[in-house]
Amino acid sequence: METKAIQEMPGLSRRDFIKTSAALGTVTLASGTSRIFAAGSDKVRIGLIGCGGRGTNDATKCLRSSENTELVAMGDLFKGRLDRCRRTLKRKLSDKVKVTEDKCFVGWDAHKKVVGCDEVDMVILTEPPHFRPGHLKAAVEAGKHVFMEKPVAVDPVGVRSVIASSELADRKNLTIVAGTQMRRISHLVEGIKAIHDGAIGELVGGQCVRLGGGMLTWSSNTKQRQPNWSDMEWQLRRWLFLTWLSGDFIVEMHVHNLDVMNWAFGGPPVQCVGMGGREVRTAPEYGNVFDHFAVEYEYPNGVRVEYMGAQIDGVTGRNDQRLVGTKGRAYTDFGRVVIEGRNQTEYAWDQLDPEIKQHADQIAAIRQGKRLNEGRRIAESTMTSIMGRMSAYTGRALKFDWAMKASKLDLSPPKYEFGDLPMRPVAVPGKTRLV
Amino acid sequence: MHLTACLIASILMSTEVIFSTPKQAFGELRPGFEGATQGCFNKDTYACPCWKGSSINRRRARSGNQKEIFTRNKRSRKNRELTRRDFIKTSAVAGAALASGTNRIFAAGSDELRIGLIGCGGRGMSATSQTLTCTKRGVKLWAVGDVFGDRVKASLEMLHKGAEPRYDREAFPSLSDKMNVPRRRQFVGFDAYKKVIESGVDIVILACPPQFRARNFKAAVEAGKHVFMEKSVAADPVGVRSVIASAELAKRKGLSVVAGTQRRHQAHYIEIMRRIHNGEISEIRAAQCCWAMGLLWVQKREPGWSDMEWQIRNWTLRRQNMSSAICR
Numbered sequence: 001m002e003t004k005a006i007q008e009m010p011g012l013s014r015r016d017f018i019k020t021s022a023a024l025g026t027v028t029l030a031s032g033t034s035r036i037f038a039a040g041s042d043k044v045r046i047g048l049i050g051c052g053g054r055g056t057n058d059a060t061k062c063l064r065s066s067e068n069t070e071l072v073a074m075g076d077l078f079k080g081r082l083d084r085c086r087r088t089l090k091r092k093l094s095d096k097v098k099v100t101e102d103k104c105f106v107g108w109d110a111h112k113k114v115v116g117c118d119e120v121d122m123v124i125l126t127e128p129p130h131f132r133p134g135h136l137k138a139a140v141e142a143g144k145h146v147f148m149e150k151p152v153a154v155d156p157v158g159v160r161s162v163i164a165s166s167e168l169a170d171r172k173n174l175t176i177v178a179g180t181q182m183r184r185i186s187h188l189v190e191g192i193k194a195i196h197d198g199a200i201g202e203l204v205g206g207q208c209v210r211l212g213g214g215m216l217t218w219s220s221n222t223k224q225r226q227p228n229w230s231d232m233e234w235q236l237r238r239w240l241f242l243t244w245l246s247g248d249f250i251v252e253m254h255v256h257n258l259d260v261m262n263w264a265f266g267g268p269p270v271q272c273v274g275m276g277g278r279e280v281r282t283a284p285e286y287g288n289v290f291d292h293f294a295v296e297y298e299y300p301n302g303v304r305v306e307y308m309g310a311q312i313d314g315v316t317g318r319n320d321q322r323l324v325g326t327k328g329r330a331y332t333d334f335g336r337v338v339i340e341g342r343n344q345t346e347y348a349w350d351q352l353d354p355e356i357k358q359h360a361d362q363i364a365a366i367r368q369g370k371r372l373n374e375g376r377r378i379a380e381s382t383m384t385s386i387m388g389r390m391s392a393y394t395g396r397a398l399k400f401d402w403a404m405k406a407s408k409l410d411l412s413p414p415k416y417e418f419g420d421l422p423m424r425p426v427a428v429p430g431k432t433r434l435v
Numbered sequence: 436m437h438l439t440a441c442l443i444a445s446i447l448m449s450t451e452v453i454f455s456t457p458k459q460a461f462g463e464l465r466p467g468f469e470g471a472t473q474g475c476f477n478k479d480t481y482a483c484p485c486w487k488g489s490s491i492n493r494r495r496a497r498s499g500n501q502k503e504i505f506t507r508n509k510r511s512r513k514n515r516e517l518t519r520r521d522f523i524k525t526s527a528v529a530g531a532a533l534a535s536g537t538n539r540i541f542a543a544g545s546d547e548l549r550i551g552l553i554g555c556g557g558r559g560m561s562a563t564s565q566t567l568t569c570t571k572r573g574v575k576l577w578a579v580g581d582v583f584g585d586r587v588k589a590s591l592e593m594l595h596k597g598a599e600p601r602y603d604r605e606a607f608p609s610l611s612d613k614m615n616v617p618r619r620r621q622f623v624g625f626d627a628y629k630k631v632i633e634s635g636v637d638i639v640i641l642a643c644p645p646q647f648r649a650r651n652f653k654a655a656v657e658a659g660k661h662v663f664m665e666k667s668v669a670a671d672p673v674g675v676r677s678v679i680a681s682a683e684l685a686k687r688k689g690l691s692v693v694a695g696t697q698r699r700h701q702a703h704y705i706e707i708m709r710r711i712h713n714g715e716i717s718e719i720r721a722a723q724c725c726w727a728m729g730l731l732w733v734q735k736r737e738p739g740w741s742d743m744e745w746q747i748r749n750w751t752l753r754r755q756n757m758s759s760a761i762c763r
Contacts, residue, residue: 204721205720205721306723
């Protein structure tokens with residue numbers, strides 16, 4: 001699967017680059033801070049910020065996606081996580097992992113040190129979502145290309161920061177790719193294109209359902225709070241279940257599904273109203289997130305889409321989207337797209353790993369000096385999820401524009417240090433204030 | 436209101452239940468209609484249309500684009516009080532009277548109908564007051580029953596006194612002249628429903644919490660009574676199957692049964708459905724339905740109440756009584 005991806009998207013040689021650039025008529029612009037690949041080495045050198053499971057996975061796929069790539073720096077808040085990740089990567093890809101001891105950074109400012117390394121061309125941002133806006137800003141200001149995992153923020157203040165950094169990246173000719181691999185699954189690409197081309201007529205409604213397990217065994221070694229862990233450390237180690245760190249699962253995980261909806265509709269919704277609660281996952285180790293949400297999103301022209309999501313063990317499993325048009329319907333799970341109605345078609349899984357493809361696309365764009373910036377798009381999809389959560393937490397209907405421009409919600413802690421940090425109470429619809 | 440009138444009309448004529456479609460001018464549906472059927476009725480306020488016309492929505496209606504709906508509501512109120520002539524006209528159109536077998540045969544529109552109320556809560560009272568006021572004469576409250584004596588007392592007092600309007604009920608005057616409920620026909624306890632049914636009534640109004648509907652309905656139909664029953668009619672599938680069986684028996688016996696789904700009898704709903712069924716918005720492809728609201732009510736547990744008493748008095752919150760708000 002991966003070799004196929006590499007064959008399809010090989011690392012381009014310098015000759016290829018010149019040829020391609022000439023053919024496309026693209027001109028590599030002076031970026032000020034970022035390296036110009038035509039003039040220098042073909043090698044793309046990568047820094048990894050956030051050495052958890054997702055970081056290890058993304059670094060592996062990135063290095064495997066293209067030839068002439070190297071991992072040269074790593075950063076994490078915790079030394080244990082960094083060391084484990086470094087060992088794993090070395091074992092898997094010894095020839096591409098060239099991280100020396102002095103390029104391993106640990107602590108609250110590890111990200112600054114990674115983006116401060118001259119030899120780093122591109123960073124992979126895979127810390128908990130809360131940190132994404134700050135890390136993206138630092139990376140772009142330092143002139144680094146960025147691959148960042150979804151979601152890219154947990155609150156509107158963070159979303160606005162991501163959009164600002166993304167615009168700065170454009171001015172600096174830096175690429176940004178977001179880990180919404182659904183956008184690179186070929187059958188989804190073809191299926192959504194068919195929908196855009198009118199295969200099911202005008203869109204008049206949709207559904208988006210993701211029901212899955214409770215993630216109760218996630219990071220099971222941190223379930224029991226250690227006596228020496230401060231509030232901050234405990235929350236960071238259980239980040240998935242803290243709204244200020246993960247954004248809650250509607251943001252952290254289901255942004256994928258809502259991003260597919262935004263993709264189909266060509267942009268974010270206008271408004272939403274949501275409900276949700278915490279019925280099963282109530283133990284203290286599950287922080288303050290909900291375990292179920294139901295949100296109705298309204299897209300332009302009054303088209304309504306219902307989203308339903310749960311992380312509860314024992315429920316019927318679902319993970320699919322459905323779009324209703326005037327001439328038919330489209331159904332998609334992540335394995336296929338089925339178009340029913342006048343233009344009946346099925347687009348099937350093609351076995352190509354989209355996670356490899358997203359890295360290959362970015363590295364090719366970097367080498368060719370092509371514009372590739374998914375920052376605003378993922379920021380809008382992240383906001384789509386965030387507004388659903390905000391509505392469910394407060395029980396109030398709200399508009400996308402209001403959330404984007406006026407909401408003051410900022411979930412940041414007072415300071416970033418290991419110490420006391422009382423957990424915010426679980427939201428109560430009708431009582432929790434809409435900020 | 437129209438609903439109970441229909442029931443009474445059909446009983447008087449011993450026909451199956453029918454209702455007329457009010458023919459008042461409906462006018463052109465406004466351009467947002469296509470949207471309305473998808474649920475995005477009022478784009479400015481994000482409010483869903485409340486065709487019931489509660490006080491909140493009436494206020495909004497005067498200033499906003501629901502004005503038209505409001506005026507339709509007002510117009511449709513003319514239909515509230517159907518005269519006996521209307522009954523006869525309406526029923527005659529529907530066809531010949533059927534022989535009912537077990538129930539009393541009514542001479543066309545002349546006899547008095549005796550009403551029995553089972554379940555003396557707020558809804559039972561509303562349904563009873565509406566039944567008693569929907570025609571000028573010819574109906575009389577004959578017996579009442581509830582599991583609790585205080586509810587029986589309170590409901591009779593209110594029906595004698597009359598009541599102010601409430602969110603779910605219009606005002607009604609004193610109905611003393613339409614009541615004949617001596618103490619011997621006021622029944623209290625878990626078997627009160629049986630006693631009401633056996634007291635010589637023609638129609639029973641079933642307004643207990645939904646869990647009790649199936650057995651109350653069964654008993655009423657077996658005894659040959661016409662039934663007005665509130666929605667929802669069950670709290671579980673076993674109850675639903677029982678209700679279907681009783682409804683089939685009622686059909687065989689020529690009994691009329693009306694369920695309290697008043698939207699089926701509201702002029703603008705009927706008109707909108709007619710237009711939808713006529714294909715005015717083409718094939719139905721998507722639909723939404725939303726009802727978000729506050730907590731209805733909670734009864735604080737009093738000393739001396741058994742678990743059962745507390746649960747029944749708090750029935751809206753008890754799963755075994757009504758499953759959940761989705762049924763309501």
